[in-house]
Amino acid sequence: MASEPQRSLNNGVEENMMGVLALEPDALLMTQVRAGDSASFATLLNRHRLAVTNFLNRMVQNRAVAEELAQDVFLRVYRSRGTYEPTARFKTWLFRIASHRALNWLRDEHVRQSSDDFSDIRDRRPNAETRLLQEVRLEEVRRAIRRLPEKQRAAVLMHKYQEMEYAEIAEVLGCSESALKSLLFRAYETLREQLAQYA
Amino acid sequence: MRNCPLQHEDSASLLLDHSAGHLDADQSRALNRHAETCGRCRAFLDQQDRLWRVLDAWETEPVSFDFQRRFWLRAEQASAIRWWSGISWKPAIPLAALALCLAIGLPRRPTPNPPPPVDMAAAEAAEQAIEDLDMLSQLQSQMK
Numbered sequence: 387m388a389s390e391p392q393r394s395l396n397n398g399v400e401e402n403m404m405g406v407l408a409l410e411p412d413a414l415l416m417t418q419v420r421a422g423d424s425a426s427f428a429t430l431l432n433r434h435r436l437a438v439t440n441f442l443n444r445m446v447q448n449r450a451v452a453e454e455l456a457q458d459v460f461l462r463v464y465r466s467r468g469t470y471e472p473t474a475r476f477k478t479w480l481f482r483i484a485s486h487r488a489l490n491w492l493r494d495e496h497v498r499q500s501s502d503d504f505s506d507i508r509d510r511r512p513n514a515e516t517r518l519l520q521e522v523r524l525e526e527v528r529r530a531i532r533r534l535p536e537k538q539r540a541a542v543l544m545h546k547y548q549e550m551e552y553a554e555i556a557e558v559l560g561c562s563e564s565a566l567k568s569l570l571f572r573a574y575e576t577l578r579e580q581l582a583q584y585a
Numbered sequence: 586m587r588n589c590p591l592q593h594e595d596s597a598s599l600l601l602d603h604s605a606g607h608l609d610a611d612q613s614r615a616l617n618r619h620a621e622t623c624g625r626c627r628a629f630l631d632q633q634d635r636l637w638r639v640l641d642a643w644e645t646e647p648v649s650f651d652f653q654r655r656f657w658l659r660a661e662q663a664s665a666i667r668w669w670s671g672i673s674w675k676p677a678i679p680l681a682a683l684a685l686c687l688a689i690g691l692p693r694r695p696t697p698n699p700p701p702p703v704d705m706a707a708a709e710a711a712e713q714a715i716e717d718l719d720m721l722s723q724l725q726s727q728m729k
Contacts, residue, residue, distance in 0.1 A: 431653060439648045453649055457656055464660055524642045531643075545605070546640055552598065567598045574601065577640070578632050585635035 412476035419467045427467070431460055434477070437548055438484050444543045445488035446495075447532055455491060459484045474557070481550070481558045485540050492536055523584050530580040538573035545570055590616070591625050600626065604633040 418426040438459055443452035462483055544550045556566040590596040602608050603616055620627040
């Protein structure tokens with residue numbers, strides 16, 4: 387028989403799950419995937435692949451690697467469908483996995499080669515968008531973001547490009563909201579200095 | 586706005602939110618009013634707004650057209666590997682041990698016929714007799 391605190395804890399978790407399910411269509415889809423509905427996962431894949439792949443691309447700055455990492459992220463989510471419990475927002479969970487994957491890749495890459503050489507493995511595929519949108523400026527933006535410490539980089543990318551809220555980003559990165567705000571402040575300060583001539 | 590956001594850590598994020606367009610109309614108006622009289626905040630907002638526009642140069646890129654197909658292919662491969670690795674090999678361990686014992690035992694050559702059992706009393710008597718004869722021959726040589 388469960389003790390009183392245990393019962394209240396269980397009730398809290400259940401309430402949280404019901405809350406997440408009520409608010410979030412993604413969590414609902416994921417519970418359908420858990421029940422064996424692959425089509426629901428295809429919907430989730432369609433909904434988030436662009437955001438996840440672009441986040442990873444901006445993190446690792448290599449399109450091909452970013453797509454591979456994005457596939458890994460979705461594969462991990464799909465594999466854990468059997469044990470999925472909607473206790474957090476689906477997008478937060480997804481970006482938590484994506485951030486870990488990107489940070490691990492960057493650390494491994496850092497071991498493989500020095501940071502100076504890192505620029506040489508950038509995706510140099512000709513891109514119409516890049517040509518049109520002032521190639522030099524874009525390259526400087528990429529370089530400035532690449533030079534940020536990894537956690538600052540992830541925070542800026544989620545804040546600026548994914549338009550995620552502070553609480554969400556803090557949860558993804560496993561820090562407090564006030565620590566995240568300080569992190570972002572420092573990161574933007576660095577970017578303002580480095581990109582002053584293009585601003 | 587009574588206090589300068591740059592002097593208070595809690596409200597400093599308002600300046601970032603302004604450039605990001607995350608403030609509601611009232612907050613935005615209050616911050617703009619404050620910035621009219623605060624040079625530091627005005628400079629910060631100007632720089633941050635410009636940075637925001639520079640960062641916009643890095644636009645979202647499309648994902649490969651076959652992303653979904655590749656994903657499902659990998660998911661299938663992964664589940665096949667998991668099926669194989671999920672098999673429990675524990676029941677096979679005793680069988681493997683038995684097979685190993687047999688493999689060790691089979692090539693051994695047949696043992697020759699065992700020698701007949703030794704009569705320990707007769708052996709001791711014979712040994713005693715040899716010793717007696719030795720002592721006798723030693724005694725005879727001394728007497729000479």
